[in-house]
Amino acid sequence: MNERQAKCPFCRQFMTGWRSRYPAKACDQCDRPLFLMPSIFKRDHLAILSALDIAKVLMLPIVTGATISFGLGGLTPSEFAAVVASALLMWGLIDVWDGTAGLKTGIDRVKKQVQKGGKARKTSVAKTIFGFSSVLLGALGLLLII
Ligand SMILES: [Zn+2]
Structure with a gap:
């Protein structure tokens, strides 16, 4: 390097x-x-x-793989629901991490666009709220399945 x-x-x-x-x-x-x-x-x-980007990218094949196995009958509905709920939980945690870091530093990125200052903070608040809801939904889902 x-x-x-x-x-x-x-x-x-x-x-x-x-x-x-x-x-x-x-x-x-x-x-x-x-x-x-x-x-x-x-x-x-x-x-x-x-x-954070790598973690998000890695989640896709896991969810896709689980969907395909479920479609082929390799996973029971509750196993499939558990994978989806865990993915939601993980995704939410990533968004919360991303959002809180954005709030702290005032730097945010949406797709390839880097934002700074007030605009970045607004997006970061949205990410944090969205992330928390995903975490709650995922955790709730896991609790209902187990
Ligand atoms: Zn950086």
């Missing part, structure tokens, strides 16, 4: 190097969790990834 070109994948701001001996840390600017991963394309090159 070129230290001078270290850029946060979330807020797209340049960082003054990684400055941590651990492969994971929060961004100095936007406070989102980041981690280092060896690049597949370049040797001795480390890529910085946004943990």
Whole structure:
């Protein structure tokens, strides 16, 4: 990784190097969790990834896989409901984390658009509320199933 070109994948701001001996840390600017991963394309090159984005992307194949197995009869309705409820819970936690970090730093991102200041705070409030509702719904769902 070129230290001078270290850029946060979330807020797209340049960082003054990684400055941590651990492969994971929060961004100095936007406070989102980041981690280092060896690049597949370049040797001795480390890529910085946004943990929240990766977590969201990883949830998709899990939910899709569960839906397909349910459709093929591999999962019982309550097992399928448990997967959906856990996904909702996880997704909610990610949104709450994202939202509270946005409230703290005033930096937010919707899709590829980075927002700052008042607009970012409004989106962050919405994300936090939406996230909490998903967590509640997911937790409630799990309680009803188990
Ligand atoms: Zn950042």
